[in-house]
Amino acid sequence: MEYSLLDIFLSVLILFGGIFTFIGSLGLVRLRDFYSRLHGPTKATTLGVGSLLIASVIHFSTQETGLSLHELLITLFLFITAPVSAHLLSKAAIHLRVRSVAKLPAIIEETERSD
């Protein structure tokens, strides 16, 4: 059985993207507190969806219709918005005083106790 080099490359990219998306959600379920859970899915966004979209660009560019770059719009949009939403989420969590597994600095712990 003979596979073309393009098919092998696309398959590797798709598998890589799928595995990273899965690992991101696994981290969302398995990690212990909110602040570490925040870290899992951002990798799924950049690496997982990123490589899937690169695979899509290569696949549609090698069809008869010619170069197709509009998938890069989604990549660009996700890469811009992912840090913004992560920052807002962590700000909201700090505002609500969500528990963390990390110990607070001594000075903050004192003021929290006197509250």
Next chain:
Amino acid sequence: MLNPANLLELAILIGQGLVTAALALTLWRLLSGPEKPDRILALDTLYVNAIALLVLIGIQRNSSLYFEAALLIAMMGFVGTVALCKYLLRGDIIE
């Protein structure tokens, strides 16, 4: 059934399985998340995974229609996440 004569189709099927499993795990976190930000984070991850699934279906069906849906989800999902976080932070969305 699976047809391993076409490597790309097999890879797409495996990728779709992985992304679907990721969607299920995220849904579990959305339903059980102990804190409010956990649920918002799960919603955020849910839409990113939905984009991944739509891109895979687009490659499988060889159609660029799915791309439009993925772009819409990317834009609307971000606005939704920001609105929910703003609501938690300020108690109001548009002040």
